Amino acid sequence: MSGRVPAASGGLPDKRRAISEAARRVFGREGYARASLDVIADEARVAKRTIYNHYTDKEHLFLSVAVEGADAVTEAVRVLMERHLRKIVDLEEDLTAFCLDRARAVTEFPEHFALVRTIHAEVTRLPAPVLETWMAHGPPSAHQRLAPYLQKIADRQLLRFDDAEKAANRLNTLTMNDVLIRSFYGAVPLPESVVEEIITEGVQAFLRLYAPLPDTHDEQV
Amino acid sequence: MSGRVPAASGGLPDKRRAISEAARRVFGREGYARASLDVIADEARVAKRTIYNHYTDKEHLFLSVAVEGADAVTEAVRVLMERHLRKIVDLEEDLTAFCLDRARAVTEFPEHFALVRTIHAEVTRLPAPVLETWMAHGPPSAHQRLAPYLQKIADRQLLRFDDAEKAANRLNTLTMNDVLIRSFYGAVPLPESVVEEIITEGVQAFLRLYAPLPDTHDEQV
DNA sequence: CAGCGGTTGCACTCATCAGTGCAGCAACCC
DNA sequence: GGGTTGCTGCACTGATGAGTGCAACCGCTG
Numbered sequence: 001m002s003g004r005v006p007a008a009s010g011g012l013p014d015k016r017r018a019i020s021e022a023a024r025r026v027f028g029r030e031g032y033a034r035a036s037l038d039v040i041a042d043e044a045r046v047a048k049r050t051i052y053n054h055y056t057d058k059e060h061l062f063l064s065v066a067v068e069g070a071d072a073v074t075e076a077v078r079v080l081m082e083r084h085l086r087k088i089v090d091l092e093e094d095l096t097a098f099c100l101d102r103a104r105a106v107t108e109f110p111e112h113f114a115l116v117r118t119i120h121a122e123v124t125r126l127p128a129p130v131l132e133t134w135m136a137h138g139p140p141s142a143h144q145r146l147a148p149y150l151q152k153i154a155d156r157q158l159l160r161f162d163d164a165e166k167a168a169n170r171l172n173t174l175t176m177n178d179v180l181i182r183s184f185y186g187a188v189p190l191p192e193s194v195v196e197e198i199i200t201e202g203v204q205a206f207l208r209l210y211a212p213l214p215d216t217h218d219e220q221v
Numbered sequence: 222m223s224g225r226v227p228a229a230s231g232g233l234p235d236k237r238r239a240i241s242e243a244a245r246r247v248f249g250r251e252g253y254a255r256a257s258l259d260v261i262a263d264e265a266r267v268a269k270r271t272i273y274n275h276y277t278d279k280e281h282l283f284l285s286v287a288v289e290g291a292d293a294v295t296e297a298v299r300v301l302m303e304r305h306l307r308k309i310v311d312l313e314e315d316l317t318a319f320c321l322d323r324a325r326a327v328t329e330f331p332e333h334f335a336l337v338r339t340i341h342a343e344v345t346r347l348p349a350p351v352l353e354t355w356m357a358h359g360p361p362s363a364h365q366r367l368a369p370y371l372q373k374i375a376d377r378q379l380l381r382f383d384d385a386e387k388a389a390n391r392l393n394t395l396t397m398n399d400v401l402i403r404s405f406y407g408a409v410p411l412p413e414s415v416v417e418e419i420i421t422e423g424v425q426a427f428l429r430l431y432a433p434l435p436d437t438h439d440e441q442v
Numbered sequence: 443c444a445g446c447g448g449t450t451g452c453a454c455t456c457a458t459c460a461g462t463g464c465a466g467c468a469a470c471c472c
Numbered sequence: 473g474g475g476t477t478g479c480t481g482c483a484c485t486g487a488t489g490a491g492t493g494c495a496a497c498c499g500c501t502g
Contacts, residue, residue, distance in 0.1 A: 012448065031342050033254030036489060047450045049492085058490070114345065121252055121342035123408040124335065131409070169399075170426070177402050178394050187344040188352070205391065205430055233478070257459060268480045270462085279460065 011054040018044040019051055023065045028114030032062055032122055063130055066119060069112040070137040076105055077142045085149040091158050092207055099175040099199045106179065106186040113186035120185075143172050160212040167210055174202035232275040239265040240272055244286045249335030253283055253343055284351055287340060290333040291358040297326055298363045306370040312379050313428055320396040320420045327400065327407040334407035341406075364393050381433040388431055395423035 022044035026035045037058060041048040055061040084098035106113055119126075119134060126134070135141070146168040153159050154167075161167040178198050183190045190198075243265035247256045258279060262269040276282040305319035327334055340347075340355060347355070356362070367389040374380050375388075382388040399419050404411045411419075 015449080029345075031254065031346075033252065037491085038489070047452095048490095049451080050449060052491070053448070117342045117344070120405055120408065121338045123338070123405050124250075125252075166422075173394060173399050173402075177398050178390075180402070181394075181398050184341055184344050187341065201387075209426055209429060236479075258461085259459075268482095269460095270481080271479055273461070274478070 011050070015044075015046055015050060016054050019046055019054055019061075020065050020068060022046075023061055024069060024111050024115065027062055027065060027118060028111035031118050035062075037061075063133070066115050067133060067137045069109070069115055070134070070139075070141075073105065073109055073112055073139075074137065074142045074145075076109075077102060078145060080105075081145065081149055085153070088153055088156070088158060091153065091211075092203060095171070095206070096200055096203045099171070099203060100196065102176060103179045103195050103199055106183065107189050110186060117185050117187060143168065146171065157212060159210045161210050170209065171203075171206050174206050175199050178202060232271070236265075236267055236271060237275050240267055240275055240282075241286050241289060243267075244282055245290060245332050245336065248283055248286060248339060249332035252339050256283075258282075284354070287336050288354060288358045290330070290336055291355070291360070291362075294326060294330055294333055294360075295358065295363045295366075297330075298323060299366060301326075302366065302370055306374070309374055309377070309379060312374065312432075313424060316392070316427070317421055317424045320392070320424060321417065323397060324400045324416050324420055327404065328410050331407060338406050338408060364389065367392065378433060380431045382431050391430065392424075392427050395427050396420050399423060 019040065022040050023035075026040045026043060030036075030039075035058075037048055037051055040061075041051055044051075051061065055064060080098055080101050084094050084101070088094050116139070119138075123131065144165070147164040150159060150161075150167050150171070151164040154161060154164065159167070175198065179190065179195055180186070182194075182198070240261065243261050244256075247261045247264060251257075251260075258269055258272055261282075262272055265272075272282065276285060301319055301322050305315050305322070309315050337360070340359075344352065365386070368385040371380060371382075371388050371392070372385040375382060375385065380388070396419065400411065400416055401407070403415075403419070
């Protein structure tokens, strides 16, 4: 149908992309075991045989798609950090805006979080190196990138802590993780108002723990 | 092989128990789709046909097992609350001990948390009423039971908050949820020392947020 | 034009698995 | 003893799905 261009790893790039997008949808919708390569081929408007020209295996296809998705989300989060945390105007406002946008990513990448749930379910059957790849590209990697931003904020005396990594993890715990767990990792979306409440109060708690002037914030949460 | 006794819902109770235990193991090990009723029958030392005498369906079997497991864990948590939170001697010590025991449940009920991961993966394909049943029996229910204990503690002026439910959720977030997420819901067990660190610091943060006398605890976390 | 890399569609193998049907058997109750 | 309930083992159906083989085809490049 389309022709040539020496593809990166065999096969035409547009076909490859069509396959990987269809695979993301189908794996997200059906889970790993239920997802059928016939269905993926149909949705990608591609012959099933072509899939095997690009990927050796159902398993390889799944992992490739998972890592791509993780990279996309990590990159999206990086952009959010740049936008909200590069220049701090009002710390509470900026943190809240950042965490809110971050939490909204859960509803904006539904197929990806479906994949995350599937990976959780399959984790015990995953070979160790694959699991390490996932950890390097997945959510934990996005978490790590937060620490340097907090460190810079602390350098400006707007926060106080010993360990930036731990503080970053605290912020994640108090905001993102709460949203993730209560929404079943995005499977049962929370009303926007609930998300706002969780994030707002989470950030407030974070500031009460790490802001250098405890009396500038309300005592009650 | 064994004989009679008019069972509760058809079938001999010991057979039913053997089936449900084997099902818990196999579902936990293989996930829903991969788990085969033939294997469950073998592990339960029971004819496959017998499973269908007790449960109408693979799906019913799975859900029944999941709810049983959830009830067992909820009950275990209730016992822990009674043991650690009924009489408070030293609040920080007691909370830490409770949360630590609670976190250890993750490694003590590995098949159950494997089931939880499977449910997360299947959640979008679950009928709404089933999902509600799960929410009523599963982790969220265990969470709710914490609030009254915290309320009693607050009545004794050892804690201060407006909303016991929210405070309970905070404690869960700062301790349990952190352990759950970082261990992939128990799939990749954390070293005991890491768990201790998470819990200890989580409880300290909780107390800094909710203890009535802020200056009795370290400022630094 | 010839050759090549990539795609297509289809038929096919092989395996797995949910769920059923049935005949026989074991223990219990009356 | 006779009737009942439940378990067993086995064979069977029907469906689904991973992965392969192959012949034809398409569009580019040289």
